[in-house]
Amino acid sequence: MNDEFEWIKSITPNNAYQKELIAGIGDDAALWSADENMDQVVCVDTMVEGVHFTRDTLSPYQAGFKALAVNVSDIAAMGGIPQFYLVSIAISREWDEEELQEIYQGMGDLAKNYKMDLIGGDTVSTKGPLVLTVTVIGKVEKGRSLLRSNAKSGDSVFLTGNTGESAAGLHVLLEKTRHAVFTNIEETWIQQHQMPVPHVEQGRILAFSGFRISLNDVSDGIASELNEIAEASHVKIHIQKDKLPVSSSLSELPVDDRLNHQLFGGEDYVLVGTVSKGDFTKLASMFKKRSLPLYEIGEVGEAGSPEVYLHSDKVEKPERLTKKGFNHFRER
Amino acid sequence: MNDEFEWIKSITPNNAYQKELIAGIGDDAALWSADENMDQVVCVDTMVEGVHFTRDTLSPYQAGFKALAVNVSDIAAMGGIPQFYLVSIAISREWDEEELQEIYQGMGDLAKNYKMDLIGGDTVSTKGPLVLTVTVIGKVEKGRSLLRSNAKSGDSVFLTGNTGESAAGLHVLLEKTRHAVFTNIEETWIQQHQMPVPHVEQGRILAFSGFRISLNDVSDGIASELNEIAEASHVKIHIQKDKLPVSSSLSELPVDDRLNHQLFGGEDYVLVGTVSKGDFTKLASMFKKRSLPLYEIGEVGEAGSPEVYLHSDKVEKPERLTKKGFNHFRER
Numbered sequence: 001m002n003d004e005f006e007w008i009k010s011i012t013p014n015n016a017y018q019k020e021l022i023a024g025i026g027d028d029a030a031l032w033s034a035d036e037n038m039d040q041v042v043c044v045d046t047m048v049e050g051v052h053f054t055r056d057t058l059s060p061y062q063a064g065f066k067a068l069a070v071n072v073s074d075i076a077a078m079g080g081i082p083q084f085y086l087v088s089i090a091i092s093r094e095w096d097e098e099e100l101q102e103i104y105q106g107m108g109d110l111a112k113n114y115k116m117d118l119i120g121g122d123t124v125s126t127k128g129p130l131v132l133t134v135t136v137i138g139k140v141e142k143g144r145s146l147l148r149s150n151a152k153s154g155d156s157v158f159l160t161g162n163t164g165e166s167a168a169g170l171h172v173l174l175e176k177t178r179h180a181v182f183t184n185i186e187e188t189w190i191q192q193h194q195m196p197v198p199h200v201e202q203g204r205i206l207a208f209s210g211f212r213i214s215l216n217d218v219s220d221g222i223a224s225e226l227n228e229i230a231e232a233s234h235v236k237i238h239i240q241k242d243k244l245p246v247s248s249s250l251s252e253l254p255v256d257d258r259l260n261h262q263l264f265g266g267e268d269y270v271l272v273g274t275v276s277k278g279d280f281t282k283l284a285s286m287f288k289k290r291s292l293p294l295y296e297i298g299e300v301g302e303a304g305s306p307e308v309y310l311h312s313d314k315v316e317k318p319e320r321l322t323k324k325g326f327n328h329f330r331e332r
Numbered sequence: 333m334n335d336e337f338e339w340i341k342s343i344t345p346n347n348a349y350q351k352e353l354i355a356g357i358g359d360d361a362a363l364w365s366a367d368e369n370m371d372q373v374v375c376v377d378t379m380v381e382g383v384h385f386t387r388d389t390l391s392p393y394q395a396g397f398k399a400l401a402v403n404v405s406d407i408a409a410m411g412g413i414p415q416f417y418l419v420s421i422a423i424s425r426e427w428d429e430e431e432l433q434e435i436y437q438g439m440g441d442l443a444k445n446y447k448m449d450l451i452g453g454d455t456v457s458t459k460g461p462l463v464l465t466v467t468v469i470g471k472v473e474k475g476r477s478l479l480r481s482n483a484k485s486g487d488s489v490f491l492t493g494n495t496g497e498s499a500a501g502l503h504v505l506l507e508k509t510r511h512a513v514f515t516n517i518e519e520t521w522i523q524q525h526q527m528p529v530p531h532v533e534q535g536r537i538l539a540f541s542g543f544r545i546s547l548n549d550v551s552d553g554i555a556s557e558l559n560e561i562a563e564a565s566h567v568k569i570h571i572q573k574d575k576l577p578v579s580s581s582l583s584e585l586p587v588d589d590r591l592n593h594q595l596f597g598g599e600d601y602v603l604v605g606t607v608s609k610g611d612f613t614k615l616a617s618m619f620k621k622r623s624l625p626l627y628e629i630g631e632v633g634e635a636g637s638p639e640v641y642l643h644s645d646k647v648e649k650p651e652r653l654t655k656k657g658f659n660h661f662r663e664r
Contacts, residue, residue, distance in 0.1 A: 031373055031410070033474070034366030041363055042374075042451070044467055046420045048458045078363070088378045088420075088465045119374070126380045128460015133420045135376055135467045142365070 030119035032084060038139035043074040049129035056177035057170065060099040062194040063132060064106025070219065071136035072114065073198035073269040077217035079207025080140035082114045082200065087121035090131040103132065114200060144207045146273070150214035151233035155274035155300040158283070160202040161293065162245040163222055164258060167265020169193030188249040196269040202294075203271060205286050215273035221266040223308060224323040229274065230306035237274075239298030239321075241312040263310070264325055274300050362451035364416060370471035375406040381461035388509035389502065392431040394526040395464060396438025402551065403468040404446065405530035405601040409549035411539025412472035414446045414532065419453040422463040435464065446532060476539045478605070482546035483565035487606035487632040490615070492534040493625065494577040495554055496590060499597020501525030520581040528601040534626075535603060537618050547605035553598035555640060556655040561606065562638035569606075571630030571653075573644040595642070596657055606632050 034040055047053060047067045058066060068085060075082045087107065091100060100123075111118065116136075169189035172182065182190060199217070206213050214233060216225040222239075230237045241259070250258050275283060280296060287294040298311075309318035366372055379385060379399045390398060400417060407414045419439065423432060432455075443450065448468075501521035504514065514522060531549070538545050546565060548557040554571075562569045573591070582590050607615060612628060619626040630643070641650035 030375065031371045031472070034370075034372050036368060038366075039363045040366050040372065042416075042418065042467070042469060043362065044418045044420050044452055044454055044465075046422055046454045046456050046463075046465065048422050048456050048460075050459050051457055084374075086374065086376045086467065088376050090378055090380050090422075090463045120376055122376055122378045122465075124378050124380050125383055126461055126463060127382050128380075128463075129458060131378075131422045131458060131460075131463040131465075133376075133378065133454075133463075133465040135374070135418065137374060137469075140363070 030084070030086070032119070032137075035139055037142060039142050039144075041075055041078050041080040041138040041140055042135065043071055044133060044135045045071045045074065046131060046133040048131050051129075056179075057173040058194055059178065060095070060102035061106040063130075064103035065110050065195050066106075067132045067134045068107040068110045068136070069196050069198050069269065071134045072110070072200060073196070073217040073219065075136055075138040076198045076200045076203035077146070077215055077271060078138075078140055079144050079146045079203045079215070080138040081204070082116050082136050082138040084117050084119045084137040085111060086119060086135040088133040089121070089123050090126040090128075091123065092126050092128065092130065095130060107134070140207060145210075146203075146206060146213050146215040148214050148216060148229050148232035150212050151229050151235050151237070151274040151300050152212075152276070153235060153300055153302055154277060155214075156277050156280035156296045157226070157237060157239055157272070157274050157298040157300065158280060159222070159245065159270060159272050159295045159297050160199050161268070161270035162247040162262075163218055163268040163270060164250050164261035164265050165189045165192035165247055166196060166267040167193075167261040168250060168253070170267070185249045188247075193267065196267065198269050199271045201290070202287070202292060205290070205292075206271070206273070206283070209279070209283060209286065211275050211279040211283065213273050213275045215271055218268040218270050218272050219266055220323070221264040222272055223263045223321040223325070224266065225272050226308045227306065227321070227323050230308055233300075234306060235303050236301035236306070237298065237308045238301050238311055238318065239308070241310055243295065243297045245293070245295045245297075263321060362416075362418075364451070364469075367471055369474060371474050371476075373407055373410050373412045373470040373472055374467065375403055376465060376467045377403045377406065378463060378465040380463050388511070389505040390526055391510065392427070392434035393438040395462075396435035397442050397527050398438075399464045399466045400439040400442050400468070401528050401530050401601065403466045404442070404532060405528070405549040405551065407468055407470040408530045408532045408535035409478070409547055409603060410470075410472055411476050411478045411535045411547070412470040413536070414448050414468055414470040416449050416451045416469040417443060418451060418467040420465040421453070421455050422458040422460075423455065424458050424460065424462065427462060439466070472539060477542075478535075478539060478545050478547040480546050480548060480561050480564035482544050483561050483567050483569070483606040483632050484544075484608070485567060485632055485634055486609060487546075488609050488612035488628045489558070489569060489571055489604070489606050489630040489632065490612060491554070491577065491602060491604050491627045491629050492531050493600070493602035494579040494594075495550055495600040495602060496582050496593035496597050497521045497524035497579055498528060498599040499525075499593040500582060500585070502599070517581045520579075525599060528599065530601050531603045533622065534619070534624060537622070537624075538603070538605070538615070541611070541615060541618065543607050543611040543615065545605050545607045547603055550600040550602050550604050551598055552655070553596040554604055555595045555653040555657070556598065557604050558640045559638065559653070559655045562640055565632075566638060567635050568633035568638070569630065569640045570633050570643055570650065571640070573642055575627065575629045577625070577627045577629075595653060
């Protein structure tokens with residue numbers, strides 16, 4: 001009633017359903033039929049202009065793409081199949097109709113890859129920054145076992161892709177804005193930051209394996225995600241500096257910068273987890289058959305107070321990794 | 333990474349799960365097992381500070397309560413059972429920890445009435461107004477038939493409660509703010525605006541009846557909701573001024589003000605719909621058994637271009653009702 005939809009209603013989105021949604025006509029509850037052998041999965045994530053992105057770091061299209069991608073990544077971390085999404089946008093007059101349409105386009109293009117349907121949403125006005133909330137619903141076979149509390153002593157720690165490029169990309173974007181001219185290497189980094197591809201296929205292989213696996217997607221950095229697994233499983237986790245996969249684009253950075261991006265950068269949206277040593281070998285060959293990498297980066301230590309350590313051949317004492325960074329203070 | 337969660341993490345919410353959510357620990361995808369004989373229902377709605385409410389119209393507790401209520405009402409309009417909810421809050425430093433906790437408390441207290449569980453969410457910071465997005469998941473028996481496109485000529489038009497009090501309440505709140513002293517009548521209105529009770533039980537009776545029913549919840553006003561039914565069903569709808577239920581609290585307002593609130597005010601969250609005349613009588617007795625009112629306010633006219641009319645015994649020519657108000661212009 002005291003809302004200001006009018007300017008939004010004149011948009012011409014890609015299809016009639018989106019148009020209904022944006023016009024607030026079709027924004028009721030949506031229905032779907034659940035699959036008997038599957039559990040339902042749902043997650044929600046919000047991206048805020050000025051906090052998670054700015055007009056200088058992401059285009060409207062990329063903001064849409066990424067908002068959906070981070071949610072799909074949560075489904076991937078459950079080994080699930082993403083099926084539906086709902087979009088709530090609080091948007092100010094500083095964003096024009098074309099930009100709003102681009103946001104939907106970005107989501108729509110990612111959604112196509114997974115045959116996901118947009119089944120609901122809400123578009124409201126705000127006087128503040130853009131707030132983009134995406135809900136994703138999916139399904140996963142009943143009895144799947146990808147819990148963070150699944151890690152056990154002796155497990156291999158694995159990673160489904162390299163990390164750090166997204167953080168390097170953000171660093172460049174904050175310095176130069178997305179309108180600058182970039183080197184090829186910078187383009188690679190920026191692409192990872194702006195349009196991360198969630199590891200759905202990798203998650204499906206892990207779920208299908210039936211192995212006992214602990215799993216997280218890397219949204220806040222490997223160090224943070226491994227600390228979460230250590231906490232949920234009450235174990236210590238040891239990773240090897242030399243085993244961390246290094247993308248060629250990052251290899252020329254000073255080692256400390258690179259490691260910082262790899263361990264703490266975040267927004268990588270690869271999967272990190274643990275599995276027994278024997279099963280790791282089997283998983284690695286399943287991944288190889290599909291031309292997907294799977295890196296072993298360390299192992300789970302004894303049970304006890306949750307701690308994550310980085311080991312290096314060159315340094316005798318391992319470094320404690322907290323969620324936010326190295327913790328030299330507590331160690332000394 | 334470039335987020336500012338820290339001040340939020342120190343909150344002590346009501347239960348461990350909420351605490352995990354707020355701390356961003358448990359904010360992954362949540363799982364549930366779907367019921368074989370039921371379809372799943374989902375909806376999402378967003379409330380923005382300064383647009384849908386202000387600190388002067390709703391307390392934090394009420395903002396939480398209402399944000400969940402409007403979503404539960406969408407489920408009620410499908411005849412469904414609400415089961416789960418997810419909460420995404422974008423919040424600035426202008427809101428303190430106690431207020432954030434009150435928002436969750438308001439949702440939690442409404443959720444208890446329906447035995448709904450909080451299963452996920454995201455709490456992020458913003459420099460702008462509070463944006464509160466709630467996703468509700470529910471279920472409804474397969475084959476339910478409460479579609480807006482179900483209205484047919486000759487149907488009775490019904491309403492599950494009276495309307496207008498919420499709009500009268502908002503009027504008072506905008507004038508005096510919620511911190512003022514109110515008359516008993518004003519208190520009644522304000523209560524309807526601040527803490528609307530969704531008509532879930534009424535929706536369940538309608539779904540269980542198995543009758544062909546068109547249905548909408550009254551979020552934007554009767555006139556708007558009936559126009560939506562007229563559009564979806566390609567019919568004309570006629571309602572009678574004298575049949576509109578008038579709450580005693582509104583009866584002393586000038587007639588024009590009262591009618592304006594009743595027809596166009598919105599945020600009433602009762603249900604409005606149509607059903608065949610014979611089935612209306614059966615429905616009315618089902619409602620009566622449960623001590624719930626069911627008002628017949630008009631009937632569906634001939635098929636054709638969607639139009640809604642208000643008839644009055646005192647005036648020969650009916651008045652055309654558009655979504656936003658009376659449309660004298662087009663009629664003359």
